[in-house]
Amino acid sequence: MDNLLQIYNGRALSRSDIPDLDFAVFQQTVLEFVRRDGFVVQFFAYENEQNVLKLLTVLRSGKELYVCGCSLADEYPSLTSECEKFHMFEREVAEQFGARPKDHPWLKMVRYHENYRGKEDVFGNDYSRDIPGNYPYFTVEGDAIHEVAVGPVHAGIIEPGHFRFQCAGEEVFSLEIQLGYQHRGAEKLLEQAGLPLLRLPVIAESIAGDTAVGHSLCHSQAIEALAGLEVDEGAMIIRTIALELERIANHIGDLGALSGDVAFNPPLNYFGRIRGEFLNLTLTMAGNRFGKGLIRPGGIAFPVLEEQRRIMLEKITDETPGITNVCDLLFSAHTVLARFEHTGTVSRSVAEKLGLVGYAGRASGLAYDARVSFPTEAYDSVQANSNQRTTGDVYSRANVRREEIMHSLQAIPELLVKGLDAEPVPVPGSYTLAPDSFVVTMNEAWRGEVSHCLLTDKNGAILRYKVKDPSFHNWTGLAMSLRNQGISDFPLCNKSFNLSYCGFDL
Amino acid sequence: MLKVIQNRREQGYRTTRYPEEPINLYSRYRGLPTVHQDCDKELARMCAEACPQQAIDAERMVIDIGRCTFCGQCEIQSQGKLVTFSNNFELGTTTREALLTSGSLPALAEHSKKHFKSLFGRSLQLRQISAAGCNSCEADTNVLGTPFFDLQRFGIDFVASPRHADGIHVTGPISNNMKAAVLSTWEAVPAPKVVIASGCCSISGGPFYGSKDIVGDLNSLIPVDLYIPGCPPHPLTTLHALLQFFK
Numbered sequence: 001m002d003n004l005l006q007i008y009n010g011r012a013l014s015r016s017d018i019p020d021l022d023f024a025v026f027q028q029t030v031l032e033f034v035r036r037d038g039f040v041v042q043f044f045a046y047e048n049e050q051n052v053l054k055l056l057t058v059l060r061s062g063k064e065l066y067v068c069g070c071s072l073a074d075e076y077p078s079l080t081s082e083c084e085k086f087h088m089f090e091r092e093v094a095e096q097f098g099a100r101p102k103d104h105p106w107l108k109m110v111r112y113h114e115n116y117r118g119k120e121d122v123f124g125n126d127y128s129r130d131i132p133g134n135y136p137y138f139t140v141e142g143d144a145i146h147e148v149a150v151g152p153v154h155a156g157i158i159e160p161g162h163f164r165f166q167c168a169g170e171e172v173f174s175l176e177i178q179l180g181y182q183h184r185g186a187e188k189l190l191e192q193a194g195l196p197l198l199r200l201p202v203i204a205e206s207i208a209g210d211t212a213v214g215h216s217l218c219h220s221q222a223i224e225a226l227a228g229l230e231v232d233e234g235a236m237i238i239r240t241i242a243l244e245l246e247r248i249a250n251h252i253g254d255l256g257a258l259s260g261d262v263a264f265n266p267p268l269n270y271f272g273r274i275r276g277e278f279l280n281l282t283l284t285m286a287g288n289r290f291g292k293g294l295i296r297p298g299g300i301a302f303p304v305l306e307e308q309r310r311i312m313l314e315k316i317t318d319e320t321p322g323i324t325n326v327c328d329l330l331f332s333a334h335t336v337l338a339r340f341e342h343t344g345t346v347s348r349s350v351a352e353k354l355g356l357v358g359y360a361g362r363a364s365g366l367a368y369d370a371r372v373s374f375p376t377e378a379y380d381s382v383q384a385n386s387n388q389r390t391t392g393d394v395y396s397r398a399n400v401r402r403e404e405i406m407h408s409l410q411a412i413p414e415l416l417v418k419g420l421d422a423e424p425v426p427v428p429g430s431y432t433l434a435p436d437s438f439v440v441t442m443n444e445a446w447r448g449e450v451s452h453c454l455l456t457d458k459n460g461a462i463l464r465y466k467v468k469d470p471s472f473h474n475w476t477g478l479a480m481s482l483r484n485q486g487i488s489d490f491p492l493c494n495k496s497f498n499l500s501y502c503g504f505d506l
Numbered sequence: 507m508l509k510v511i512q513n514r515r516e517q518g519y520r521t522t523r524y525p526e527e528p529i530n531l532y533s534r535y536r537g538l539p540t541v542h543q544d545c546d547k548e549l550a551r552m553c554a555e556a557c558p559q560q561a562i563d564a565e566r567m568v569i570d571i572g573r574c575t576f577c578g579q580c581e582i583q584s585q586g587k588l589v590t591f592s593n594n595f596e597l598g599t600t601t602r603e604a605l606l607t608s609g610s611l612p613a614l615a616e617h618s619k620k621h622f623k624s625l626f627g628r629s630l631q632l633r634q635i636s637a638a639g640c641n642s643c644e645a646d647t648n649v650l651g652t653p654f655f656d657l658q659r660f661g662i663d664f665v666a667s668p669r670h671a672d673g674i675h676v677t678g679p680i681s682n683n684m685k686a687a688v689l690s691t692w693e694a695v696p697a698p699k700v701v702i703a704s705g706c707c708s709i710s711g712g713p714f715y716g717s718k719d720i721v722g723d724l725n726s727l728i729p730v731d732l733y734i735p736g737c738p739p740h741p742l743t744t745l746h747a748l749l750q751f752f753k
Binding site for chain 2: 112130156157158183184185186192196202205253266279289292321332424505
């Protein structure tokens with residue numbers, strides 16, 4: 001373990017303290033760590049001030065967090081060939097910086113854009129051509145095989161992505177998911193030289209709009225650590241409430257949509273309406289239904305006064321019995337159970353290999369919850385949740401959501417009766433970031449572990465801004481859940497994961 | 507079955523009577539801003555300088571709600587002396603220029619194209635295209651289908667195929683990787699067709715302005731007929747714009 005430095009969520013340190021290993025030592029250390037119940041939080045490249053390509057990783061095991069790094073050659077032996085958890089990360093590094101992982105089992109572009117260093121493209125793409133460039137989708141051959149291609153524009157009001165199914169009759173052999181259509185260059189923009197720091201919170205809130213609170217919290221905590229800003233206890237409680245409201249709204253919406261996907265319409269309509277009530281509660285605090293504008297480095301931009309507290313307490317008290325009853329209606333309908341149970345199963349061993357996070361991980365028996373393992377804000381005072389059924393099917397993913405809704409409905413009133421007195425922070429804030437520093441922040445947003453990692457240069461400017469949405473881990477889980485499933489179960493499996501396209505595409 | 511009936515009874519009838527009856531949004535909601543013309547010029551310049559979206563023009567004393575994310579910073583910074591955000595969610599316009607406002611917008615119903623009203627006034631089918639939208643615009647468009655808003659009671663619906671659509675409703679800053687899909691979806695809609703830009707991203711790139719990976723302005727690709735600002739637009743902003751423009 002000498003090669004790894006233990007660090008703490010949201011606590012800045014000097015970049016020079018990060019162990020800078022030989023690549024061979026780095027590889028051995030990291031692989032050994034993840035083999036022993038370790039998981040990857042961050043794994044990314046950056047160019048340092050001398051234009052040397054560096055690799056940096058943040059790993060977690062239990063309640064401990066570690067960091068280490070190394071220099072990276074333009075070609076290096078792939079870690080993925082030893083361990084699947086690095087699969088998407090290495091592809092991302094190859095795309096962003098043109099470094100080729102040798103013997104990577106599936107070296108394919110991630111978001112389809114030119115690399116940042118003007119290096120020869122690892123994938124041999126000419127980016128004046130449209131996505132997916134010269135990539136030939138994976139195909140299964142045989143007389144009985146047919147292919148179904150869906151997207152990027154889908155049959156609904158949802159984000160774009162492309163899905164390729166290789167099927168024999170109804171049965172799906174393989175689902176390939178091609179994303180990248182949503183790529184807005186968010187990381188590049190966040191670290192763009194000369195970009196005023198006050199643009200950052202606004203960008204962070206739109207990395208994934210359904211996780212506006214989760215991402216802006218990660219951003220604010222990182223800036224707070226680097227700028228040495230103290231956050232009021234009341235503000236921390238308010239930010240915790242905002243994150244839990246976001247969780248409830250999204251979970252309720254998804255339970256409704258899952259119900260709609262199995263043609264059981266009453267919960268679809270009731271939950272559709274109830275979800276709106278929770279978005280309106282977020283508006284009560286933030287003036288915006290998604291919480292945009294509420295969280296700013298240093299605390300909160302709008303206070304929660306007696307009036308808002310009362311509205312929230314009353315609404316939650318009013319809605320809780322109805323939510324309980326509609327959940328009971330959904331989960332006791334045998335037509336629903338017949339479709340939810342044993343559908344889209346991701347076994348614990350597959351989930352572990354892929355490093356699934358959030359409810360997708362918990363539904364497959366990986367209990368990890370960043371609120372418990374790496375608590376931020378007021379989570380020390382929130383009792384942990386637990387899940388009853390973790391067999392990895394659609395039912396489990398739906399039931400975990402139900403349990404999390406009920407848990408949050410209990411947690412918020414307990415938080416609301418605490419001291420919420422917090423002075424709003426002045427906006428625009430004025431702060432400077434510590435030079436030559438590193439910080440990683442992690443929060444359990446509704447989909448799972450969101451993490452932002454920042455490196456500053458000797459002038460305190462942002463050298464690298466790395467964003468990781470939980471969807472980055474979990475999209476592969478969705479692809480695996482479709483193996484040997486009926487293709488008509490795809491909408492159900494998809495909604496049970498409900499992953500972010502833009503959070504992945506950045 | 508008993509549970510279905512019991513839940514139906516408990517949930518009741520929840521559809522809003524809007525637009526026959528007005529809806530008052532909670533006081534914290536930030537809608538149409540007013541730029542106070544009597545504000546000290548120096549303060550106005552300071553706020554304009556600090557605006558993350560560069561949406562304030564301190565010389566003309568207007569705010570561009572096609573760029574604004576309604577974060578509320580200018581109101582806080584100027585203590586309401588430069589900008590105050592009202593509860594008015596009626597923000598749709600037919601021109602980009604009209605979004606540069608000091609506090610009033612042209613009456614939308616009078617500026618909409620008359621032939622659209624006669625063509626689509628009784629039935630309007632829209633194909634939604636998320637072109638790198640962050641999913642808040644998408645989510646708050648989707649909720650128009652929930653029982654509270656019940657968009658279909660107005661003869662308006664979102665459809666799966668562009669062939670069945672009378673127009674497109676675009677959200678997001680239009681990533682380079684979605685440009686081709688936006689254009690081919692638009693081409694697949696039979697003419698005459700309507701183009702709606704929803705959310706500050708599709709109007710100006712929104713929070714992502716300046717990124718080289720986006721187009722950032724739908725109107726530069728396809729002529730836009732209706733602008734619906736916001737980050738995201740409140741569902742009522744969209745509902746109001748659709749009703750005024752087409753009904």
